[in-house]
Amino acid sequence: MSSWCRILTVVATVLHLQEPACGAPGASPACVLTWSGQIIAGKLEDGVCKTTVRYGSAKRWEDSVAVTSQSGIHATELPPSCPQITANPTQGQSSSEDCLMATIYAPVGARQLPALIWLHGGSYSIGSASAPGLDGSELAKKGKIVVIFLQYRLNVLGLIPPQSAPSASDPNLQVRDVILGLKEIRKNLGWQVDTSKVTLGGQSTGASLIRGLLVAPGTQGLFQRMILQSDPFAYGMAPMAETNNFRGRIFSHPALGGVTGFADLQAASLENVMSAARAVFSEARVQVPDAPIGQPFRPTYDTPTIPKEPTAEIFNNAGGLSVSPANVPLLITSTADDGAASVPPNLLSYLFLEPLLKRLLGDSGTQVVLTWSAYNITNDSADKRPDVAKIITDAAFRCSAREAARKWAAAGGRVYVGEFREGVHYPFNDQCSFCTGKVCHMDDILPTFGQGGAFATMITDTWLTFIKNGEPDGWAPFASSNGVDGAGVKALGGDGVVPACQADFWGNAVKWHWQLTA
Ligand SMILES: *[C@@H]1O[C@H](CO)[C@@H](O)[C@H](O)[C@H]1NC(C)=O
Numbered sequence: 001m002s003s004w005c006r007i008l009t010v011v012a013t014v015l016h017l018q019e020p021a022c023g024a025p026g027a028s029p030a031c032v033l034t035w036s037g038q039i040i041a042g043k044l045e046d047g048v049c050k051t052t053v054r055y056g057s058a059k060r061w062e063d064s065v066a067v068t069s070q071s072g073i074h075a076t077e078l079p080p081s082c083p084q085i086t087a088n089p090t091q092g093q094s095s096s097e098d099c100l101m102a103t104i105y106a107p108v109g110a111r112q113l114p115a116l117i118w119l120h121g122g123s124y125s126i127g128s129a130s131a132p133g134l135d136g137s138e139l140a141k142k143g144k145i146v147v148i149f150l151q152y153r154l155n156v157l158g159l160i161p162p163q164s165a166p167s168a169s170d171p172n173l174q175v176r177d178v179i180l181g182l183k184e185i186r187k188n189l190g191w192q193v194d195t196s197k198v199t200l201g202g203q204s205t206g207a208s209l210i211r212g213l214l215v216a217p218g219t220q221g222l223f224q225r226m227i228l229q230s231d232p233f234a235y236g237m238a239p240m241a242e243t244n245n246f247r248g249r250i251f252s253h254p255a256l257g258g259v260t261g262f263a264d265l266q267a268a269s270l271e272n273v274m275s276a277a278r279a280v281f282s283e284a285r286v287q288v289p290d291a292p293i294g295q296p297f298r299p300t301y302d303t304p305t306i307p308k309e310p311t312a313e314i315f316n317n318a319g320g321l322s323v324s325p326a327n328v329p330l331l332i333t334s335t336a337d338d339g340a341a342s343v344p345p346n347l348l349s350y351l352f353l354e355p356l357l358k359r360l361l362g363d364s365g366t367q368v369v370l371t372w373s374a375y376n377i378t379n380d381s382a383d384k385r386p387d388v389a390k391i392i393t394d395a396a397f398r399c400s401a402r403e404a405a406r407k408w409a410a411a412g413g414r415v416y417v418g419e420f421r422e423g424v425h426y427p428f429n430d431q432c433s434f435c436t437g438k439v440c441h442m443d444d445i446l447p448t449f450g451q452g453g454a455f456a457t458m459i460t461d462t463w464l465t466f467i468k469n470g471e472p473d474g475w476a477p478f479a480s481s482n483g484v485d486g487a488g489v490k491a492l493g494g495d496g497v498v499p500a501c502q503a504d505f506w507g508n509a510v511k512w513h514w515q516l517t518a
């Protein structure tokens, strides 16, 4: 233990405080903060303190509570991930059920700085604060802001408690983890962070989770601006019947050996729980065809935590959200080829196009799309993946985001809409040969955090002005009078071209997934 840490330990003893967490390798006296009354020291690198804290603890399928102890925390390292639905997607990072942690990047001596709190994506079922590219150092250093990556429980552990759990009727443990985290950051980082300048941002289902918070009671005032990147806006949250369907399948799976009592399920081996969940997740396409492609497990609405379907509320009643659009400027982006990572790995023939589209668009919507002139889909032997990629990009991301922006503006909110026409290849897309040469889903992550040359510099400079002032430099707000044709949408890099969405097509002639299943 270093001498400064020894002194802090003596001070803590005299003051009857818990032993400080400052003995980790690389801990710096310049990076000392307190969390729940305990002294923690992070690591100093190039003027930025990087500190991992535990914000909550929870028994399996029970609500998380604020922690009083950082015991066992490795404050100078990235946290273990929450258990993942797929094996080892976080490139060797360990995982643990004790994962309600946040990693904080703050300029040394931070005092009352604006903050960006980021929710990672990953279909509500994978991802972590240690995912590639989630490094807040560059934004913290360049922008003099605090950047925080907040972890939350995933998949069956965060979304689908068993029927015998006290949380069964309001299964949104994941959403409540996020709310607890936001409150704990406010409570514990009041010295470092200007709590009137908190931006809540997320990518993919990290952004969808923020959508859920817009109808959740008690979230007003926890953040003052929002960044939604590549939010799959076509998909809403789950009705209880769907969650019950998944619950029945998971907890009757042979891997759990017929155990139903809550205490027994809490004591069951994590491996057995995860293998039951993994089997149901991968069969969801067949067994629960109403659930979204690629993100079958999701938060549940009509519950105390999420009283209404949040997407429907934004589109139909944005003035009635628990977070008022007039108080929260919104920056919303998609990527040029957001849907391209969702296509099958091999050539897709016309024969298989229809069943695939039906899962996203329903029967009648599929027929409309197949014969619509703008997509010009021909019944021939050519590969239909380019068609599918374009349709998913439009339906799930580009066009639904523009429509949401119109609603936000109509409800009195300020909103900025952009499309990444350029990106930086994200490691998770390594397996997707179809993504080569495209701006795929996730290719916005590295530039958002300052990795990727001049383009990344342009993005971070712009994002920082939004985070600090609620107005991104050189970017006019989107007006409710704008259509969805692309006028008012900022092209970010690349060819500078913004493709059009056809008025009254998506959401009307062809319904969005959330309209089909609500
Ligand atoms: C539709 O596709 C066919 C075959 O690829 C092509 O010959 C035709 O010009 C296209 N029409 C339009 C309107 O794009």
Ligand SMILES: *[C@@H]1O[C@H](CO)[C@@H](O)[C@H](O)[C@H]1NC(C)=O
Pocket (backbone or CB within 6 Å): 350, 379
């Ligand atoms: C597509 O073409 C095949 C082969 O010519 C034909 O059997 C099939 O009915 C066509 N499908 C549609 C929807 O027109």
